Amino acid sequence: LNTSYSLTFDRIGFRAEQPISSYGAQLLRTVVEQVPQIYCLDGKEPNTQDEEEVVQSRLLQPLEFLLFGEDPQAGLEKLQQGSASSQLCGRVFKEGETVYSCRDCAIDPTCVLCMNCFQDSVHKVHRYKMHASSGGGFCDCGDLEAWKTGPCCSKHDSGAATAMETVRFRIARGGFYFSIQYMLVWEESFELAAELVICNRVMEDTFYCVLYNDEHHSYDHVIYTLQRSVQCDHSEAHTHTALIDKEGRRAVKRGELRSCQDARDLIRSHSEHISLQPLRVEILHSAVMAHQSFAMRLGTWFQQIIGYSVGFRQVFCQVALEPNSELDQTSLISRLMLHDARLYKGARKIIHELIFCSLLMETEYKRLFAIEFTKHYMQLQKDFILDDHERSISITALSVQIFTVPTLARQLIEECNVIKVIVDTVMELLSEHLDANHRFHFQGYNSDKFFRIQVIFNDLRYILISKPSVWTEALRTQFLEGFRVFLELLNCMQGMEEVKRQFGQHIEVEPEWEAGFSIQRQLRHILVMFQDWCSSDVRPLLLLSFKECHRALMRCNNQPFHSEAIDYYMCKHILHVRPYKVSQEPVSIHLPISRALAGLYVQLCSTGAIGRLHEYLDPSCDYTLWAEHPLRCVVLAAQVSAEMWRRNGLSLVSQVYYYQDVKCRDEMFDKDVIMLQIAASQMDPNHFIMLILLRFELFDVFNGNHSNKDQELLKQWNRLTEEMLYLIIIVVGERYVPGISQVTKEDVMMREVIHLLCIEPMAHSSLVKGLPENESHETGLETVIPKVATFKKPGVSGHGLYEVKKECLLEFNPFFFHYSKSQHSKAEDAQKKRRTQEGSDKALRPPVPPPFCPAFSTIVRLLCCDILIHVLRRVLQRAVEDRATYWTEAMIQRALHLIGQGLSEEKTQLGGHPVEEVTFDFSLKARKHGKSVFHLLSRMKSLPSLEAQKDMIKWILQMFEVVKCLREKSSPAACMSVEQTKPEEIVPDKDKAERKRKADAAKLHRQKIMAQMSAMQKNFIESNKMLYDNMPESSQWEPVSSTGSESVVLSLGPQRGSTPAEREVLTCILCQEVQEVQAHSPAMVLTACVQRSTVLTQCRGKTLACKETSYPLFMPPDLAVGTHTGSCGHVMHSTCWQKYFEAVQNATRNRLHAEHIIDLENGEYMCPLCKSLCNTVVPLIPLEPLTLNYENAELVGQHLTLPRWIQILSARIRGLKSVTQGSGKDSCVIPLSGCSGERKFSDSITEMLVVCATTVHRVGLQTAPNELCPRVAIMSWNTCAFTIQAIENMLQEVEKTLFGSLQNRQLAGLKAVVQFSATQHLKSSHAVIQKHFTDMFGALLPAMSSENTPSIVEIDFFHLLVGLVLAIPALYQEEAVDLRPSAVSSAYNHLHILQLVTVAHIVQVLLFKCLPGRACPVNLRTGIRPFLRCAALFFYCLTGVPPPEELSMEALCSYLALPSNVFQLFQCHSGTVSPLIRRWCGHPSIAKALKGEIQTISYPRKRNRLIDLPEDYSALLNQASHFQCPNSMDDERKHPTLCLFCGTILCSQSTCCQSQLDGEDVGACTAHAATCGAGVGMFLRIRECEIVLMASKTRGCTFPAPYLDDYGETDPQLGRGNPLHLCPERYQKLHQLWQQHCILEEIARSLEVVHVMFAFEWQML
Secondary structure (H helix, E strand, O other), X not given: OOOOHHHHHHHHOOOOXXXXXXXXXXXXXXXXXXXXXXXXXXXXXXXXXXXHHHHHHHHXXXXXXHHHOOOHHHHHHXXXXXXXOOOOOOOEOOOOOEEEEEOOOEOOOOOOEOHHHHHOOHHHHXXXXXXXXXXXXXXXXXXXXXXXXXXXXXXOOOOOOOOOOHHHHHHHHHHHHHHHHHHHHHHOOOOOOHXXXXXXXXXXXXXXXXXXXXXXXXXXXXXXXXXXXXXXXXXXXXXXXXXXXXXXXXXXXXXXXXHHHHHHHHHHHHHHHHOOOOOOEEEEEHHHHHHHHHHHHHHHHHHHHHOOOHHHHHHHHHHHHOOOHHHOXXXXXXXXXXXXXXXXXXXXXXXXXXXXXXXXXXXXXXXHHHHHHHHOHHHXXXXXXXXXXXXHHOHHHHHHHHXXXXXXXXXXXXXXXXXXXXXXXXXXXXXXXXXXXXXXXOOOOOHHHHHHHHHHHHHHHHHHOOOOOOOOXXXXXXXXXXXXXXXXXXXXXXXXXXXXXXXXXXOOOOOOOHHHHHHHHHHHHHHHHHHHHHHOOHHHHHHHHHHHHHHHHHHOOOOOOOOOOEEEEEOOEEEEEOOOOOOOOOEOOOOHHHHHHHHHHHHHHHHOHHHHHHHOOOOOOOHHHHHHHHHHHHHHHHHHHOOOOHHHOHHHHHHHHHHHOOOOHHHOHHHHHHHHHHHHHHXXXXXXXXXXXXXXXXXXXXXXXXXXXXXXXXXXXXXXXXXXXXXXHHHHHOOOOEOOEOOOHHHHHHHHHHHHHOOOOEOHHHHHHOOOOOOOOOOOXXXXXXXXXEEEOOOOOOXXXXXXXXXXXHHOOOOOOOOOHHHHHHHHHHHHHHHHHOOOOOOOOOOOOOOEOHHHHHHHHHHHXXXXXXXXXXXXXXHHOOOHHHOOHHHHHHHHHHHHHHHHHHHHHHHHOOHHHOOOOHHHHHOOOOOOHHHHHHHHOOOHHHHHHHHHHHHHHHHHHHHHHHHOOOOHHHHHHHHOOOOOOOOOHHHHHHHHHHXXXXXXXXXXXXXXXXXXXXHHHHHOHHXXXXXXXXXXXXXXXXXXXXHOOEOOOOOEOOOOOOOOEEXXXXXXXXXXXXXXXXXXXXXXXXXXXXXXXXXXXXXXXXXXXXXXXXXXXXOOOEEEEEOOOOEEEHHHHHHHHHHHHHHHHOOOOHHHOOOHHHOOXXXXXXXXXXXXXXXXXXXXXOOOOXXXXXXXXXXXXXXXXXXXXXXXXXXXXXXXXXXXOHHHOOOOOOEEEOOOOOHHHHHHHHHHHHHHHHHHHOOXXXXXXXXXXXXXXXXXXXXXXXXXXHHHHOOOOOOOOOOHHHHHHHHHHHHHHHOHHHHOOHHHHHHHHHHHHHHHOHHHOOOOOOOHHHOOHHHHHHHHHHHHHHHHOOOOOOEEEOHHHHHHHHXXXXXXXXXXXXXXXXXXXXXXXXXXXXHHHHHHHHHHHHHHHHHHHHHOOOOEOOOOHHHHHHHOOOOOOOOHHHHHOHHHHHHHHHHHXXXXXXXXXXXXXXXXXXXXXXXXXXOOOOOEHHHHHXXXXXXXXXXXXXXXXXXXXXXXXXXXXXXXXXXXXXEEEOOEEEOHHHHHHHHHOOOOXXXXXXXXXXXXXXXXXXXXXXXXXXXXXXXXXXXXXXXXXXXOEEOHHHHHHHHHHHHOOOHHHHHHHHHHXXXXXXXXXXXXX
């Protein structure tokens, strides 16, 4: 075709008046001719840019011209002018995209908003949740049925659709019809349809070997297979695999049929070796591939065209839904849906997105599409079950968009009976698991297939998620029909997977149980929804539903009786019932019909319809049968607890656990309890208790007909008795169910929360986990928690906790039926401890429950029935008779609780009714007989074995007296006097005074004890002082107080203070031997960690020079990368450390994951004591005590002025140069006064000096270790200077004093580093050190500088100061003899170097005014203060001269022997300084810097901080949603990761942003950390809401994000989805972690705690 539109359509022959069918025929001819010429036949990669341009020009642009009738751009502008924007947003979510749901306004949890709509909606200020989408859904903004309020954001207000021209409508209809029909090319996957074959032309026989994606093979498996099957390298195979995973398929070979078949066979063969299932690979003809590719391109083009106009969208919907008479009335969209499972991933996504933006955006067409979807629902689900793709890319995932619309769901029930369709689908798919009794049996099931079947239950939940407010007859009829079908499903579950107690031998194979409980969990909310729907139409739906459910229960044949009914006698009562023993006959824990019936019965009571139940149900029905199966389940749980079923394995234990667990209990255990309460309300109370005794197999035990001396059997009886009494407590006392008593759901929730908090204070997330969720995933906790608890905010770590309010403790029930064993024990201990602290007794009384509703009011008769009184009397009698093997304290405790319940109930009834009307007579029956309950209790008071229950017994006896007074109608005063004995009520003043006296005495006693302990501690420290000297912590750190400037001790110069002579005696942490630190003794070392750092950098991300050729003598002022040495301060002998390090190496090689914690090649190890990560040791070198002869020093000072000193050093340097150049020896002999002998060290200290220096050199320069390298000494000086600068920066930031604020370990490490650096001139070559000094001195004396000497604006002067001070002793050394400067010479050397460097630094600061707008002296003082603080810290560690107590600017200058007005340096030495300044400022670099050609640094340097984060986390998510990967244009899920050092957002864990680092492929974060943080990184993964710490290419760990929800908790992975806000304290903690160089240590400790078999590939992050 021509690119000219007019010529094109004249040539094709399109006319507006043509019939629609002719458009399709002409379009078909064009496509048949053009598509094979464009796609896949020339061997090019598909979807290339050139190919796209050809498709646009030859096919798509002519199609657009046909639709618009003119230039598409002009037609589009007209459409946009005449039509309003759509009311629906319809944004299709990608996997991982953040979506929002409003908890206040959403109709159900599936109603969500995209980021943009949420930000512009009213829901932003509501209670909302955020989470990551699994993909496949779309934004519900604009859907009026999805929101209670605020359905539209500001961008999606409703607009009117624009009418289309009739001609355009007809043309568009024809084009759409052809295009959709053409997309059905997928029906012919291997051969083209006849109409697509090019007539009179032989097709080229070229084929493609196409590999498809599946869920069975990993990335590595596919790469391995491709490398060996199609002879491609790893990179190409990786590309193929990535595209297969992304798009779903990929052509991996092109050629003749035979070659493609060989490749297919090889791929299948190699993949079968790895997995039992081979990879799916097919051979497709090139023409088939071409048409399939264009069909997918048409799909994306459709989305674009439909978005132009509402009219286009409506035409598309009409064409897609129009029945086709030639194909059994099947619409085109139905055919596309039915072929969804045949498509690969990329094709599916396009078709689904096409449906989203068309059919689901129009209300009427959405209804028609829903009908089509429901019509084919079963077939679609069958295809999905056989498919191996995730549901998010299956057409079945559209159900959530259809079934959750309330009006649409009801229409589908009325017109299609969708409930029946869904349940029939489930039954069809699960039919293979039905046994001979028509019950499910899942032994040997396929877990993947079963999981896919379970997903169908979500559709049933979607349909029922919003109950109707108005019922039509059609809706009622169809719903009831669907409910009957649902009961058939439950009938297959009733009694499924029965178990039978194993005797003798342990079970050999654990039976399958997870499948049954999985279905039970899926049905949990569905059962509740059915009950809610029934209760919304009381007459007749609720009653009819109950009738149907009862009929289904009566039809069940599970667990039948095998014997006829017989009579059982006890206490003159007869029970006629069939015998059944849980311990001997089969029993099932699955009873969904029984539990559904219980739920419906409660609904009848709550709605008041219970009064009409006799019209639908036979009043003479046997309630024993109702209670039978639930009672069996409870007994089964009790017997498992009694360890009677231990030979049945863990499967049964797991079932019982989930039976009572929060995830299942509301529709299992709770409903069984309700059914027992129903039976108890309808049965004779004595018969009910007898039935319980029978099923617990305790009837003979309490009937006096059974005795046994088998200790194991007695233990089982005791345990079963405990469980039996516990069940009666529950049946009588658990009334917090709407319909059983007059309580609300809020009351129920309050009680649950109170009992959870009675265990211990809990975080919000722990409370949520302990509470059941409703169908909307809500617990209702937020509405009740302020009423029952107080919130305690979290600190820097941990989380916020809720503590129960004191007034709510009266509702505590120690036998709360949702407590597990451990929870019961914890709660009981906690409450007893609390009552003891309050001075109350330990009696845990039963709380007063709410009264039963009339239908359940007869339950209380259980407490006063003859059988229960008999049981209680027998239990108490065993305890009184002290028959140890026949009773337990737990049994007595439960019996006492039951007695308390009975007395409380009687007291309540007597208090509210006249005595004559009260028939409840528990207290009277408890006093009958000689050995009555009351008599036995009176005897139990004095039993030593029941000391723990003494308070409870006392309270019960008091309650007997209270009830007696009420029955005898005693005076109110008498009753009140008895009541006042209750500890929880008003206590007499006398008791209060007595308790206060005891408390005061106890307090005084504690104070005396603490004073004695303090005195003993002081004596112990004094007598064992040596043990407390492990750390170099001595009095020399204490600042020296000064009253005036004249008393300040100087750290350098002729008036320098003396170094205190103190012995430093330390203990090795390994061998515990004590040793004094001496120069000639064996070495003692400090553990240390050397690492590169950018904490102080002023140019983050700067690319550094080559590591091999860099000369680090002059540190740039931007401090781009420094070398930091830190220590934990723990001391060892060098020999002990060497043995320990060797042992660590040997042990690490034998551990699977240890190499990920420590790097053996880099000498890493963990500190033996504190487990800090270390990679070297620093030898401890004692300070040499020096005392100056001040008179001699003053005489020397008269001659050794600054000019004279410079002259002497210059001469010495020239002499050294002349020797180096070989010009003669005489010229270098310039006498230097004041020399002394060089200091000597032991061999072990010398060895450790080399070890430490080599490590600093290796780590700092990232080079191979080489102790002979001339840069070793330089790196030692640099790490000394940088470490001091880092410490000074940290102290200044937290506003702490320079001296006195450091921890002992920091101070010890710093002193050791300074002393270690000061000895480097002894280990290195004299000539090398002298050359270093010469080069450094040349920066200050331009006359002596070399060509490469930097200017003063290119030097960090503190690094220069440290280097000069530590290198100058080398000038005194000769080849023949080792000399060093005397104390006087060192004093003047240090003074003059400091003065000269300070002058240069002042000039450097003044050249670039750091603080414009202030007076110059203020600028200067502020600018040079960090330098002076570092210098003071350096000289203190070097000389040991105590610093002043107050470190003001004046005191600081005095300590450094500088004038308080530093400008006096220029005046005092003007003759020397003025020429130097002129020379410094004349350097060419100064002019460049002033012109801005060189980056300059302002002083004081800015302190680096972590970037500012927004207070609201949704702002970060919004920022991430707009993130575009710089190297990829696709819309696949990305992991935007924020660097907290610089604020750059990176695309992590993605192949698109991988790069090379040191010859290895690394991820974007690893590459960024190498430049931004010298290998150290701190990143925030925005969508995962977690911090990632990185310290190298192979090591990292996760760390909690500094964002907390309103409950003081972090939310990793946004699992809870609550709104998050920045916690400044936690962010400050992260900042300090970075500033203090503890990231590496944190990572190592995290990896040590978290043992992983396979490490995460941090380098790919």
